[in-house]
Amino acid sequence: MGKVVEAKKLSFKYDKLPILEDVNLSIYNGDFMGIVGPNGSAKSTLVKLLLGILKPQQGEVYLMGKSIDKFKEWHKIGYISQRVRNFNNSFPATVEEIIAANLYHEMGFLKFIRKKHMEKIEEVLRFVDMVDYKDRLIGTLSGGQQQRIFIARTLISNPEIIFMDEPLVGVDIDSQERFFSLMEKLNKNLGITLIMVSHDLGVIREHTNRVACIGEQRVFVHSSKDFNEEDYIKSVYGGKATLLHHRHL
């Protein structure tokens, strides 16, 4: 399996405060990688560095074998940011308009939506089971439904890698289950590499195949089977914290 994302000796500081130091990370084609860590441990920062939204002071990022500065095929990369659902709920845009926006690079100079684009929009909406919502205003949908629309928006440009930053915040438990069965379809059936930031250790261990733990400016990668929540909690929070298994009702 080839490396699709690689970070080499990455260091990043906000002002003079070190956030990440000497981070090495490889993500392979077909991985479903979870990124976990306590609040403020730079999970989102790491994703932004891997996407080139932030620039590291030291080190390099490679996407699909190319240095990020030379990487041009951005339509192969999907990103569902933490802030994506922070939009104003009365924003007057339909589901179709939101998804069509991501066809930007395919639309040609005049940016007209053609029949093939419309068919593609229907196809991705069918994939996320939201085809009946095409003409609805985005703000009138529930958190889980909006999440599926943003996944559809990402899918329309046929990405090979999708980064997701806390995609389950504000999504109810039933929608979370639908979300993971959708992720499985993307990962197993379509072969898309998934990278997901989450603070929920349980779901990460259950659904991903590898876990990157961030703490004290470092990153450690385990396979999900070897990932031990108790050890992780101790190493990150010290001996003071214990793990309490519970279910959300």
Added chain:
Amino acid sequence: MPEILTYGFMHRAFIAGVMVALICPTIGVFIVLRRLSMIGDTLSHVALAGVAAGILGGVYPVYSALVFSVLAALGVEKLRKSYKDYEELSIAIVLSTGIGLATILISMGSGNAMIFSYLFGSIALVSYQDVIVVVIMSVFILLSILLLYRGLFYITFDEETASLAGISVKGLNLYFSILIAVTIAVAMRIVGILLVSSLMVVPVAAALQMAKSFKGVWLYSLLFGLLSVLLGLIISFYGDLAPGGTIVLSAVGMLVISIMVKSSKKKLNTVEMTN
């Protein structure tokens, strides 16, 4: 032929007015949805300083206003980066600079009557040269928006992801700021510096009540913009009123009607649901 169409200056006013009615709400849709409603006011006050400078220096005031407001738009963009968490501060800083400069420049000159015609708009003084400039600039603005519509929509909704979709966010933001500045310089001759930003914002506010999509908001804004300008020009001609004010009040009237229509629709829906 109705009396209003027998005057040459009214022909010129209608041509320039229709152009202004198309460009102001078109730019306004993006301004309102990006929560930058006050930027129009800011740039128009700097444009006033430009008009005063033009009169002082013997330059066609629309051109000097254009230069001043484009520089101000670039200044706002620059300051927005310096005060990322207080973006509205950049608008306040440029607004104060514009008013300060305008006050000094106006007090230095003696062309107060001419300043007034730009401040409040004047259809009687719209010259052939004005009409040519308005038409050329408006076509330029409309073509720009037609070509950049998708990119601007993406940035307006979700700036962070837009750059990953292949959109040059920085370049587009800068170009859009310049388009706002050009729109103000073009529209001030008809509606007046003090009211330009209202024509950018009020038709859009009315459209937001009616439309069910982004495209719908744009089309409704154009409709409300056109109706307000035409209605305003006619009423101001027969009532001998200030055209800028009449145009803007017509737009406000449409806003009030659209709010009433929406709330009565809501009531009807609730009644139907309870039955």
